[in-house]
Amino acid sequence: MKPHLVLTAIAALFALIGCRSKQPDVPIIGTWELISATTTEKDSTFSTFDPTRKMIKIINPTHFAFLNHATNREKDTSATAFTAGGGTYTLASDSVYTENLEYFSDKNWENHQFQFVVKIVQDTLIQKGVEKLEKLGIDHVIIEKYKRVKQ
Amino acid sequence: MKAIHRWLLAVPILILSVSFCLAQNDLKLIRERIVADLMTTKSVDSQVESILAKMNDDGSFQGINYADLSRTASFPHGGHTRDLVYLAKAYKNKSSKYYRNKQVKEQIISGLNYWVKNDFVGDNWHDNQITTPTNLGNLMLVIGDELPKDLVAKAQPMIGRANMNASGARPSGDRIVIAGILAKNLLFQNDYQAFDKIIKIIEGEMKFATGERGMQHDYSFHHRVDRVNNTSSYGYGKYANAYGEWSYYVAGTRYAFAKEKINHLVDYYLDGIYKQMVYGIYEDISVKNRSISGKATFQPQSTLEIERLLVSTDYRKAELADIIRLRRGEAKPSASFAKFFWQTEHFVFQRPRFYTTVRMFSTRNRNMEEPYNGPGKLTHHRADGTNYLMLKGDEYHNIWPVYNWQKISGTTILQKPQLPGPNDIQKEGLTDFVGAVTDGVYGAVVFDFKSPHDLVEAKKSWFFFDEEFVCLGTDIKSKPDMPVVTTVNQVLMRSDVRMMQEGARKSVPKGSRTLDKVKWVHHDRIGYIFPQPATVGLSNQTETGRWSDITDQKNISRELVSEEVFALWFNHGNKPTGASYQYIVVPDVSEQQLAESASTNRSIEILANNAEVQAVRHSKLGITQLAFYKAGTMEIEKGVNVSMDSQGMAMLKMQGGRLKELTVADPSRKLNRIMLSVTGTYKAKGDNYRTLVDEEHNSTLFIVDLPQRVYSGKSVHLKVE
16 A cells, blocks of 8 residues: 555544534533523522523533533622533433532532433523432422523 | 249249240141142042053153253253152041051151152252252151151251251242251251241341342333333242231241331232232233243132131231132133333233233343243243233233244334344343333323334333223334334234224134224124224134244143234334334224124224324223323313423323323333323412412413332322312
8 A cells, every 4th residue: 555545544534533522512511501490499489590690501411511600700709600510421321410519519419419301492491300408408399491602 | 042043043944944845846846837838739640540550660760861950951850759748748648548658768768868869950050949848848748757767867968958057048939948948857857946046037038129030110010120111920929928828827926027018018919919819810821921831820829828817817808708709610711901110111000801911121120031041932022011911811821832933912113033032131221211001990001112123113102091002002123124113912813813904894714814904803702993994914823833842841732732813013114214103902892882882993092102202082982192292282182282391101080171180100210200281270389399370371380299119100090179
């Protein structure tokens, strides 16, 4: 085989490997901004969306992370002015999204698993599920909507 | 003082003596019960004569090839020790002509002498740890006290191969059997201390062992860690009956088993074993493994096991009594149930006039038992969605030598020139969306099937109602250039075959052919309706084969067997991509009734049969059953939508457009909860569910907690008030 053919073959191989190492085309992967949130606890449903704050959720092929801050940090000097969390996740059958919360501002929430169902309609991600933490007395249904953050 | 000391010393000695005496009395009683049990089998004089006639001078028997100890020879040596026990029973039986006959006793001694001199050890551990110790142990209990002491001593090491350190005594269906042999031998030796320990081991075996060898939480039984269903084989005779036998032997003595253990056994019989037997009466061929290749007799099972249970408990007595009446032929089947064995991927559906099953496998269990020691060498596809239907129970009786093992009722199989070898039977499942939804009375089954043998794919589902069931298949794919076939049924032919083709009712002459535009087929009181007239293969002709063709065991009949067989199937062609099928099975129906109801498809509406959802509605019953392979929405009746937010199964009972009952399940076993929306407002709440009403959209979201861990895969049933 001629040297340039060998080089071409090697280049093609690398290109192939490069293609394979690209992130899979999974719709949930990306950066999402929270646009609405409701919580249902016992028999009452209320909005937990706070327009004075902004939250984004970043999902890569293996991990998720969310960052939440008060938009006016100068006025809000409380300890919760900024919260964040993250960990690994799994997605089964395109809809069963399970977060393993390994990092969070509030330690009590760490190392717990939360299973949700997700649905993506165009640029909107809807996340629905139950957050239950018996030791904190938490047991509520959340429905959150996110908009994909475009680059 | 000395007198007090003497008294203080005497009291414990007295207590010990009384305790010893009571134990001795109990041991005597237990031994008497066992011997009485052994002696219940009739001693037929002609049989004794025949055994004596085939005995050689050296104590061996003619007709046994003592040299062949291989696994596939099936240890004919067992016949030697079994016949010695038969002779001993005749010798001890007052009504026998051979009662206390000296010649018989001499022959027993001669036969035992031959055995202990040679100590035949088979290649299969079972021969040495169960077969030989069972027979020799029984021989000792019946006549051991009258045999020469040195001969008895020489037999002891052979009986002693049944011990709790033996390989066969691992947790499994064999453990109680081996412990039982040991316990009997301890009774013979009058060793009450060791007997006490063994009886406690036996008593402790009645327990759940989900994920391991033993009883699973759905009351199916796994003999091995391959998680293949062994309920009606190892889990019945060797586990349940052996346990029940000992509970009977020790009843009323200091060794009696705890009530909760016996009641656990009752649950296992009623919710496990008897729900895997046709009407609780006959063996069900659906759950047989390699033993399918052995010739069987069709007869009701014994009532003895139940009678023994009732000695110790009244728990669920009425249900046990029903099974006794059924087995004695004093009552007709009347029970209706649907049961999914979620640890075993096996579904059973019974109505008073029919019994049907679906056998499957998944990533959680293997497909079929390995063909240990030779039998079952063609059973590769017997769990590929096998759907047998029985009205009496003998519809497939001994069909196996002439059976087409690639056209198994209910399955979708690549038609290969021949099946792979026996070593390629047992496989891991490749899919996890395998399961059922059931409220205990109705149910539906789903099998996201991918063959580990040849990678054929099919999404299969079954929907069961009172008088019919619906079978759907879709997304059928295969790459090899060979046909893929879904078999509706392959069964013994018991009547003429009739059909409706292009609007005309006609008989189907004997033969094998492809038929177009068939609306229904009728054979042996069963109707098969094609909602859309279909092209099907139909064969009704004589098939031939040999019992020796279906096993690698030696000494199996090579005689040619002929049986008339009816088979009906869909041929999806070579390399199908996205093929599908649909049919309705109507058990116990006359041709006339079938003809009258087929045009309306018996009030059954197939709502969907695609790669995302399979759903069927029975409008007369108001029941809709759905299998969502992924999140989706389905209109189940005018204006009523059901949306599942993930994969899952649901069954809805509606009345006047309102939801009355909801049952859900997760075949994938990945969900903690199921979320399902139904049109209408339902403000309801229970221990395991809650609802969110969306007044604006006139919809209610049901959030249902699913059973986890050992109950994962089990359905949740809600009554919506």
